[in-house]
Amino acid sequence: MKRINEYKKMFSVENEMTLKQLKTTYRNLVKEWHPDKFQAGDEKAIEAELMSRKIIDGYHFLVSIAPETKTANxxxxxxxxxxxxxxxxxxxxxxxxxxxxxxxxxxxxxxxxxxxxxxxxxxxxxxxxxxxxxxxxxxxxxxxxxxx
Known part of the structure; x- marks a missing residue:
């Protein structure tokens, strides 16, 4: 439950989530935290690398538990x-x-x-x-x- 709440907080998801909403938020977060935006070796670049991995993992996790995904499967x-x-x-x-x-x-x-x-x-x-x-x-x- 902690993991679900952490990812929902990262993606600013309240109770109900839609795949469209997740995708839009995901794209915005990836643009904001993309490692190529920062100088290589910089602290911000390392932080961005970790954050982008976390964003990708969170997106795939939330998509897997989304009501639309459950309905489809x-x-x-x-x-x-x-x-x-x-x-x-x-x-x-x-x-x-x-x-x-x-x-x-x-x-x-x-x-x-x-x-x-x-x-x-x-x-x-x-x-x-x-x-x-x-x-x-x-x-x-x-x-x-x-x-x-």
Whole structure:
């Protein structure tokens, strides 16, 4: 959640974000912080390099969790969450789940108590469908390696 809020703040996004709004803000930030605007070796050039990387990472991250992106990929997401869970990891408030079809998704804001319940569940996919998949912000981080 901290990462989401940090990127939303950088892009001046309130609650609802559109891809058009993100793209416009992204372009303006890249123009402002492009490393070529500064002398090579200057402190500002180094800062601009770091900031431009952060801007690019933030843009790709926010696009991946944007409502329009989720809507466009909803069929694939629903198909994936119906396949069995083969691996899961929890770091802080981030739950990473890998499915049998090879796709991996991150779910943001999942607390440790819910993660423990997931680990102890008899039927992982059923528990996750009821308590995680529809309730938390998610994004796809890895695509299946085997294409049918």
């Amino acid at each position: 909803l069929d694939e997401y629903n198909e994936t969450i119906n396949s069995p869970i083969i691996d899961w990891q929890h770091k802080g408030m981030l739950l990473e789940i890998t499915f049998l079809d090879g796709n991996t998704y991150e779910f943001f804001g999942v607390n440790k108590a819910l993660y423990i319940k997931l680990c102890q569940a008899d039927k992982l996919t059923r528990f996750a469908k009821r308590n995680i998949f529809g309730s938390y912000t998610y994004r796809k981080i890895k695509k299946s390696e085997v294409e049918a």
